[in-house]
Amino acid sequence: MPAHTRELLDRYEREHGGVRDVLARLRDTADLVATRPDDPGCVPAVRDVHRRLVDEVLPHEAAEERQLYPALAGPLGSDEATSTMSRAHVEIVRLVERIGGHLAALDGGLPAEEVPDLLAALYGLDAVLRLHLAQEEEDYFSLNPSDGPAGR
Numbered sequence: 515m516p517a518h519t520r521e522l523l524d525r526y527e528r529e530h531g532g533v534r535d536v537l538a539r540l541r542d543t544a545d546l547v548a549t550r551p552d553d554p555g556c557v558p559a560v561r562d563v564h565r566r567l568v569d570e571v572l573p574h575e576a577a578e579e580r581q582l583y584p585a586l587a588g589p590l591g592s593d594e595a596t597s598t599m600s601r602a603h604v605e606i607v608r609l610v611e612r613i614g615g616h617l618a619a620l621d622g623g624l625p626a627e628e629v630p631d632l633l634a635a636l637y638g639l640d641a642v643l644r645l646h647l648a649q650e651e652e653d654y655f656s657l658n659p660s661d662g663p664a665g666r
């Protein structure tokens with residue numbers, strides 16, 4: 515595997531720690547909306563997690579798409595080898611935008627009729643992002659020879 519690709523694998527594997535922090539906050543926020551949608555801290559929590567998704571997670575996913583996935587085409591034997599992961603990036607963006615749409619439409623608290631769709635977006639994003647991280651770690655980061663016992 516080329517050194518540049520190994521460096522990219524190391525970089526994105528390290529960044530997954532930060533993405534997992536946002537993922538934990540996302541789940542906590544979804545649980546808050548599910549159990550106490552009238553709580554005064556609910557909308558600020560959704561705003562905060564959305565900001566972190568936009569500022570931290572989406573740039574990470576976009577950079578993987580621009581840098582890591584093209585670098586993996588050679589070692590994996592094809593540009594198509596990362597296509598399912600690219601599709602997951604599209605779904606992550608769609609769900610983040612859906613959460614943002616809910617926030618943009620707010621005038622105060624969460625309207626009761628909006629809670630089910632917001633929860634579907636929050637929990638849906640949690641599931642997609644959690645699966646996506648696990649797949650990248652198993653399918654791509656495991657290719658990095660520096661991750662073996664001798665490389666740690």
